[in-house]
Amino acid sequence: MKTLVWFRNDLRIADNTALAAAMAQGGGAASLSGVLLIAMEQWKQHDWGLPKIDFILRNALALSQSLAAMNIPLHVIAAERFADAPNALLKITGDERCSHLFFNKEYEVNEVSRDEAVTSELRAAGVKVSAFHDQTVLPPDQLRTGAGQFYRVFTPFKNSWISAIKERLPLSTVRTIKAAAASPRESEHPSDDLLRHAIAKVNCPATITAMWPAGESEAKERLKRFTQQAIRTYKTARDFPALQGTSALSPYLSAGVISARKCLTAAISANDGQLDSGDHNITTWISELVWREFYRHVMVGFPRICKHQPFRSETRRIQWRESEADFQAWCQGETGVPIVDAAMKQLLATGWMHNRLRMITAMYLTKDLFIDWRKGERFFMQHLVDADLAQNNGGWQWSSSTGTDAAPYFRIFNPISQSKRFDPQGEFIRQYCPHLAGLDDKMIHDPSQLPPLMRGQLDYPSPIADHSKARARVMEAFKAIK
Secondary structure, three states, X not given: OEEEEEEOOOOOOOOOHHHHHHHHOOOOHHHEEEEEEEOHHHHHHOOOOHHHHHHHHHHHHHHHHHHHOOOOOEEEEEOOOHHHHHHHHHHHHHHOOEEXXXXXXXXXXXXHHHHHHHHHHXXXXXXXXXXEOOOOOOOOOOOOOOOXXXXXXXXXXXXXXXXXXXXXXXXXXXXXXXXXXXXXXXXXXXXXXHHHHHHHHHOOOHHHHOOOOOOHHHHHHHHHHHHHOHHHHHHHHOOOOOOOOOOOOHHHHHOOOOOHHHHHHHHHHHOOOOOOOOOHHHHHHHHHHHHHHHHHHHHHHOHHHHHOOOOOHHHHHOOOOOOHHXXXXXXXXXXXXXXXXXXXXXXXXXXXXXXXXXXXXXHHHHHHOOOOHHHHHHHHHHHOOOOOHHHHHHHHHHHHOOOOOOOOOOOOOOHHHHHHHHOOOOHHHHHHOHHHOOOOOOHHHOHHHOOHHHHHHOOOOOOOOOHHHHHHHHHHHHHHOO
16 A cells, blocks of 8 residues: 655655655655645635746646656646545545555645545545644744733744744754665656646746746755855845845745745754854844744634734724725836835736835835725735745735734834835836836935926826825724724
8 A cells, every 4th residue: 555645835855744754654755656736726716826826836847856756656636626625635545545645734724624624534434644744843833822822922922932942953854765776767747747738827927937946956056045145144135125135935935845944954054053143144034934933823823814804803993995096006016106116016027026025015005005905915915926825914914003013003114215225226116117217316216206397207107195194094093993
């Protein structure tokens, strides 16, 4: 009897908990088969856009080819909805004569329900099922407050997380054992052609796919370059979108092409074995990894955030402003605020947006335009190659003051001030709004301040919101729900 490994958002061989456990139980690679379910209809219902779906499929193809070198077939099955998963997996376990299913857990509400149904159906049919924590360094339900509750604020969670990790140092990653006797198969598995067909059908723009090469080797190389170079200036450079100051690993983490453990281990190694002391640039990046852990912890502890509900329940009473014209202007990068527009055009062109800009654009939509954060959250999910429910939802609720952030609602970024601070020479604006390239370093941040004659000659919209008036509106709206 064989063992089946169900791959989901863990599209890698290295440091894959479920895969390593399946191999360790005996029989090695020769006893294994892999399976990937393409749930296109469900993915689209969950607002996955072309960049995300394309990235998943391309990495699945890379995974299939890596598994082939170990003589492990990856079966790719179309199961349009999560409800189709139990029958699809029952069939493949029967066809492949598999007595045991291994998989790594996912934590979104629908995914949890799917996995419970799969587990119930397969066990009823006599198939053993083993599930593992793998998405995060610590299981997202492990840490609790002194009262036994899930953390609601980041800093106490981080302190608890740091203490727990210190008890485990030095960290060890899970290593997949390659069977020495395994010989690669001579021909491709039919599923490889199925994946290529699916990729072609998605038809993601080539400009986006070129920016995000698939495969574990690419993810490992990005991590290596970052921890050898850019991480040394991360704390100061990370907020400047014109600089290559971030790791650009988020798509690979989101799809599980590289593990959070691997990233943390590499950062600690670069920091001479230290976790929360030493180089402040490195500890700042480690803190960003902890934010990723925190948002998954929140998703497990407060599943309502998977159901379009705010974390702060009282903010359900806010009467958000309706303006489809303003929302579309924001979506297309036509707000009349250059840093916002350049950021949105970066998203549309690359499938990615710099983190500082995610905060600026989200706060502009929810505070300056006072439009419901859920509309922006959905738009980001539909366009980000690193679309991730926990991260995206956490960031949007932080920006809109409906989330876990301890600071109150009056955190309102002034987009012009943010632009002058983090793109002082307008380099980023010029890259994505080239029609503004002729403006000097002062006026490029706010062309509305140009003299009337010059303003009239510029092919650029006037600002669609008055920031000072918007701030007063936000303050009033949030005070009303107290």
